[in-house]
Amino acid sequence: MTYPEAEAEAEAEAEAEAEAGAETGAEAAVLGPDRLELGEGVRWTDDHGIVLVDILAGRLLTATPDRPAEPFRQLAHLPFPLGAVAPVADAPGTWIAAAGTGICLLAPDTPPHWLAQPEADAARPMRMNDGTADPSGRFWAGSMAYEADDGAGSLYRVDHDGTVVRVLDGITVPNGPAFTADGRTMYLADSARGVVRRYPVDPATGDLGAPEVYVTVDDGSPDGMVVDAEGAVWIAVWGTGTVRRYLRDGRLDRTLRLPARQPAGVCLREDLLYVTSARVGLAAPGPYDGAVFTARVGVPGRPADTYRSHAPDLRGPDSPRKEAV
Numbered sequence: 001m002t003y004p005e006a007e008a009e010a011e012a013e014a015e016a017e018a019e020a021g022a023e024t025g026a027e028a029a030v031l032g033p034d035r036l037e038l039g040e041g042v043r044w045t046d047d048h049g050i051v052l053v054d055i056l057a058g059r060l061l062t063a064t065p066d067r068p069a070e071p072f073r074q075l076a077h078l079p080f081p082l083g084a085v086a087p088v089a090d091a092p093g094t095w096i097a098a099a100g101t102g103i104c105l106l107a108p109d110t111p112p113h114w115l116a117q118p119e120a121d122a123a124r125p126m127r128m129n130d131g132t133a134d135p136s137g138r139f140w141a142g143s144m145a146y147e148a149d150d151g152a153g154s155l156y157r158v159d160h161d162g163t164v165v166r167v168l169d170g171i172t173v174p175n176g177p178a179f180t181a182d183g184r185t186m187y188l189a190d191s192a193r194g195v196v197r198r199y200p201v202d203p204a205t206g207d208l209g210a211p212e213v214y215v216t217v218d219d220g221s222p223d224g225m226v227v228d229a230e231g232a233v234w235i236a237v238w239g240t241g242t243v244r245r246y247l248r249d250g251r252l253d254r255t256l257r258l259p260a261r262q263p264a265g266v267c268l269r270e271d272l273l274y275v276t277s278a279r280v281g282l283a284a285p286g287p288y289d290g291a292v293f294t295a296r297v298g299v300p301g302r303p304a305d306t307y308r309s310h311a312p313d314l315r316g317p318d319s320p321r322k323e324a325v
Contacts, residue, residue, distance in 0.1 A: 022254045026295040028275070031063055034072045035290035039276030040130060040224055041084035042292070043304040044269040047092060051075070051085065052265065052276055052292065055129070058082045060095070060106070063292065065269070072292075076106055084141060086133035089306040096158065096307040098131035098141030103156065103164050116156075116164035119143050124152060130175045130224060130265075135183035136203045137308030140167075142174025148192055155188065157206050160310040167208060178225040178233060181302065187214060187233055191221040196235065214250050224265035224276070228299045236263040236275060243275055245297075256295055259288040268301025 042052040050063040058078035064070050076082075080100035088094040088105065095106045102117030119126035124145050131141030139158040155168040155177070168174075172192035179186050183203040189196045194217045200209035214233075215222065220240035227233050231248045243256040243263055260277035267274050272294055279290035 023257065026256055026273075026297055028256065028258050028293040028295045029068070030288060031065065031068050031274070031292045031294050032070060032072055034061075034292070035279060035285075035288075036276065036292070037290065038264065038278045038280045039290060039292060040265040040278075041082075042224070042265040042267045042274050042276045043084075043086070043132075044267050044274070044301065045087050045304050047087060048075070050267070050269060050274060052274075053082045053084060055081050055083055056280065058099075060085060060097075063274075065272075065294070068294075078106075078112065081127045083128040084131035086131070086139055086304060087306045089137065089308045096133070096139045098128035098143075100128065101126055101143075102128065103139070103141060103158055115158060115162050118154075118156065118164060118166060122152075124149055126152065129153070129173065130177075132177060132179070133305040133307045134177075134179045134186070134201070134203075134206075135181060135305050136206065137306065138206050139307045140177050140186075142171065142177075142188075144171075144173045148173055150192070158307065159206065160308060162309065162311055167206075173221075175223045176225050178227050179305070180227050180231060181229075187225055187227070189222040189225065189235070191223055191238065194218060194221060196222050196225070196233075215246050223263065226266050226268055226301055228268055228301050230299055232299070234266050234268070234273065234297075236266050238262050238264060238278075243273065256297070258293055259286070260291055260293070261286070261289060263293075267304070268297075268299075271296060271298055271300045273297045 036054040038055040060076040061072040083098035085095040085097045093108045101119040103115045104112040129142045129144045145152040151170045153171040157165045157167050175189040175191050177186045177188040186199045186201050196215040197211040198214040199211045221238040223236040223238045225235045233246050245253045262278040265276040275293045279285040
């Protein structure tokens with residue numbers, strides 16, 4: 001091979017490596033002995049540190065990062081699926097939750113207080129899935145059919161007065177959403193279709209603009225995600241044993257490999273990445289399927305945003321339900 005040919009081949013290989021993204025070089029550590037059926041919704045919160053859910057078991061859990069050998073502690077156990085939670089501002093110990101067929105408030109020693117159950121009368125069995133609060137203090141959550149029927153899911157927004165609004169439909173398995181720090185951009189995965197879309201958001205109203213395709217995944221399903229301090233998006237890719245970091249322009253930057261086939265949720269506690277995984281659907285789960293992992297990634301995140309209610313009575317057990325779906 002001549003020198004110019006070798007140089008051209010080296011340049012082509014470098015371009016291919018850059019396009020494919022680099023390995024992070026980070027080593028993933030296992031947090032706790034727990035193995036979850038469907039671990040998702042992991043969040044770094046100011047009051048409770050790391051919280052996460054085991055969706056189908058209806059459990060809200062908290063981890064103790066400085067004691068990694070300890071089992072997770074249970075904060076709540078519901079008799080229906082629990083997709084995700086966000087802390088409620090100025091209400092210690094209270095969470096807004098995507099649960100069952102709708103949105104409810106969870107407070108210590110009280111039954112769930114439903115704001116709305118928009119999927120209760122659906123034509124097929126439905127449940128809530130992932131959700132999060134945005135920097136403006138609204139809560140967003142997706143729904144899906146138990147059998148992941150095509151286009152059966154929706155995305156809901158909970159406004160400051162507790163009104164629950166359906167903002168998108170025709171989604172199969174919504175995951176995320178994740179927001180930039182200024183609240184002006186939302187990323188939402190339709191996992192079954194292998195696509196993540198990016199939406200402009202009006203922080204004053206919560207209205208969404210026209211979406212654009214941000215990332216498509218051909219070898220797995222994009223699941224939970226988080227935006228870091230540099231505006232890149234970390235995405236758990238179900239079925240691949242990887243978490244991938246994509247730059248703002250959608251280019252793959254790096255890949256973290258895990259000893260679990262179904263990574264499902266991610267969050268950043270400073271520059272420590274937390275990753276949940278799942279055992280559900282696996283005929284022969286491995287020893288780390290369903291585990292929670294941590295890895296130092298060198299770029300920080302920020303704590304989970306809180307849901308901010310402008311109607312204090314929403315935290316009480318006798319407040320009115322509001323629904324505008």
